[in-house]
Amino acid sequence: MKHFSSVLPLLLSFALMVGCASDFQSTGSAPSAPDDSADRSFHEMIDRMNEQTALDAANAAAQQQFNAGMAAAQETMNNANNEFNQNGLH
Secondary structure, eight states: OHHHHHHHHHHHHHHHHHHHHHHHHHHOOOTTOOOHHHHHHHHHHHHHHHHHHHHHHHHHHHHHHHHHHHHHHHHHHHHHHHHHHHTTOO
16 A cells, blocks of 8 residues: 555546646647748658658669679570580680
8 A cells, every 4th residue: 555655646637647747738829839831841841751761662673683684694605604614615
């Protein structure tokens, strides 16, 4: 019971903070709310970052495909050279 009495004020404080935080969130417009242009600018920056990330991922995938194709071509050349050398056609 002693532990419960020491935790109870903490739980009540937490519940009060959560309740107040939800009240602040739900009010919507405050006298000192930031203007919409800053919000739009932030979202445009996030959009540009997402576009750049998508481009980087596409470029990485293309590079990986190119490297795989080059490795396959190299393996084909190695196999052809090995057959050529094994058949004594050098």
